[in-house]
Amino acid sequence: MGYPAESVELYERGTAALDGGRGEEARELFRRAYDAGHPGGAHQLGWGALAREEDDRALEWFRRAAEMGYAASAFEVGWAMDQKGDLAEAERWYRQAAEGGHVGGMLNLGSILEKKDGTAEAMDLYRRAWERGEDKAAFNLGRLFDDGGKGDLDAAATWYGRAAERGNAVAAFNLGFVREDQGDLDGREAAWRRAADLGHPKAAYAVGTVRDRAGDEDAAAAWFRRAVREHGSEAAARKLGDIYMHRGDARRARYWSRFPSGLDDYSTEFELFAGAGSAAAIHRQDVLYKEIDTDGYVEFDLDARTLTVGGRTFRGVTLLGSFSRLDDSWLWAWANGNLAPDGPAVAPLRTIREYGERHDVPELVTGRLDLSGFPDPRQAAVTMAIGAAALLGGNGVHSCAVNDGKGSSFFHIDDPSLPAARFDRLAAPRLLTTASQVFPNDHRNVVQGFLAHYGFRIRMSADAIDGVSPDGDRVTVAFTEDGLIEAMTVGREEDA
Template identity: 65%
Template sequence: MTGYPAGSVEPYERGVEARRDGNLAEAEKLLKQAFEAGHPGGAHELGGIAAQLGADREAVAWWRRAAEAGLPESAFELGYGAERDGDLEAAERWYRQAAEGGFSGGALNLGVLLEKKGDVAEAMDFFRRAWELGEDKAAYNLGRLYDDDGKGDLEAAEAWYIRAAERGNGGAAFNLGFVRQDRGDAAGQLQAWRQSADLGYHKAAFCLGDHFQKAGDEDAAIGWFRRSVQEAGVEHAARRLGDIYRGRGDERSARFWSEFVSGLSCYSPEFEAFAAAGSAAAIQRQDVLNAAVGDGDIAFDLDARTLTSGGRTFHGVTFLGSFSHVSDTWLWAWANPNYENDVAAIVPLAAVREYGERHAVPELSAGRLDLCDFPDPHQAATTMVIAAAALLGGNGVRSCRVNDGQGSFYFHLDDPSLPAAEFDPLSATRLLMAAAEIFPTEQRRVVRGFLAHHGCRIRESEEVVEGIAPQGGQVTVAFTPDGLIKAASAGHAAG
């Protein structure tokens, strides 16, 4: 920062860095030194530390010193606190000081206060000032005021909503859709709602689903209702999906989507089809990995992409996600707010999410899944993770308990030093039967997927699926008329 005494800048910058690193005692010492040397930012930061520690009176005292020294962000904090305490006169005074000092939040909040007082013209003036200072919410508010529930200046409303939406305001894009509807622009309405949905606004995807359902396009409606459920947990979208699938006679999908928000007791048909095809190979990879790594405490380094167990360090780690033993929920690492998606051990996980989005597999594309109604939620999470990790190739999955046993972290390994899972006809029948128990409605897919994974030449009839491996091993599986495995045998191919 410039414009402050030279002796105040260095302790201020060091104090900010110490606060960022969590060294509050050192931060307080340096920031007091900075303030005493003439840097008001020191008092502002000290107010933030006091608020962080729950010392609200001390925070106000420091912010007042900084505001009196001309720091607009401290005036904003004082205005926000006064508004929270119900002292609107003081709030307005401090917000005005913050706005006059060029702080965008002060201009925005002052505009809101003035609108509530009925001084709409001055409120709009401050919203314009806030917009010029970079506040997208100010343009949203201007659009809303011009809109006036469809009775106002719709051309001006559209212009301001567009400006806010261009800066990422999903609510503005959503409202823009209604303005365009009022102006007779049906295509523009849908375009605005699509933009709103892509910006994460929770109402947009549902409204798009409702629009397409009323227009008779159930497939499009399903896609938007799914997004509404997965991205925002909208219960009435889940009910609509249940009704649509039930009307189509698809009870498995109806059950899955009806349960999605309240707690799942089953996987989606899309996931079962995907997971079944890779299930026997995934079990085999896990068997080989577990034998090679053994048991032992796990330590991990997400930046280095390493995992240490039993005194050995393995490379090529991808952090898959976490299971809560308290809430029985699964959270993919890419949706965990405690980690950035550019962390080295999370970057490869994008392949799983992209596959889920491309093939409409909700378990792979929804950030959080409530598994509480499965008979064994932890096992359900483990099965899901092992199946998903197959998309990353490599060796398989390891997990460890965290937070005093309240959670489990899951990692995928892709380390060339670990042995690969090779085709073995003698163990194939065991693997196929184990996988078929996990996915009983997809047993033929289990067999075909395993044989294809190992490059087998497959011959298939209604009664039998037979695979001959490049190395000469052979697996033959007989099925009942309703698609269940009746018998399985293995050996060497004739000739």
């Protein structure tokens, strides 16, 4: 529809002002555009009123635009009437929106018509919406053809499949049931795998159940772990508990059983990884703390990857994540909806996440972790952040309070101007003792990882680990029968 040239110019100027953050100017221009004959001006004024929570005023502006034939506003009026329970008025406005080519109007009008036994017209509307690229329309068509497994299953599969191809997770999940009804069990599993990849909350559990019934316990466990990690599935957590108890692995059984309600320990996989790097990580933190004002005021620039503490600026910064004291949870920065996963200070986390995927370390691939079961949840987050950050190399981790002290943000620093944490004979016994207290389940792993980090040539026996560095430093650690550190000596190889 063509609008008066003056109104179009005013509307475009209003849009530019809005995009530029000049709200008052935009409102005046949109009002003038409406007065000059452009209904889009009224539509934009309606959105502005909604943003100010002036719902009645917003509806008034939308109605004015709708009465001028503006389809998007007709949809908004229909929606308002729908919410008020006035389905006759909602249908009238949705129909106007649909006739104007508004996809939402087509979908919502179709929904109303279904309830009135107007299925044929509803399906026509859904087809029109599909032609305009709306995956929900294909899903609705699949649902109507499916009819709870009693309808045209071939047509249902076609439409669910089309919706799934456009990323509709529910359609992919429902397609699995259609394939099951058709006797295509391989197709069922393929559909549910697709649904899991699209984020359906029940799909990974469904695949795990299929694999479990097929006797493929390893694959079942992997899918159940995914269901727990990604969606907190309590049913999958119980399944994992049963699987690991059957295998005699009580520690893993407890870990996964506790996962949805609040962890009280790290996974075996995380302890193996982080324990090996723990002593070196503590050393890096010691060196960093000598360079950074731990109580200084903090500023950061995520685009420039800088962190300024007490007036000193550090470069090569990665935002690891945040800890909330409100619910004792850890949130990786890549899972924070307010941050771009590919942003300069977040993108390096791919290294951590990819390592976690390769080695099946749940703490490194789960976006949000409930740490409320730990005796000190914040310290658990600190330990996890420092352990994970070892994969990025660099200098270590610094945290600062956010949200009025209700949480903390954690930053990894990799600034070449800072001193490196080189092997220190005097510090080694303390570092190994402290690290073995943090990760007490495998002292040998702590010692071996520390020596390997500094390039030691390592010899192991049943009761000792002995290592010699390229510079001639020697570390010998003796263990009890239970694998605990019993004694250690640190010196020069020539003194041995």
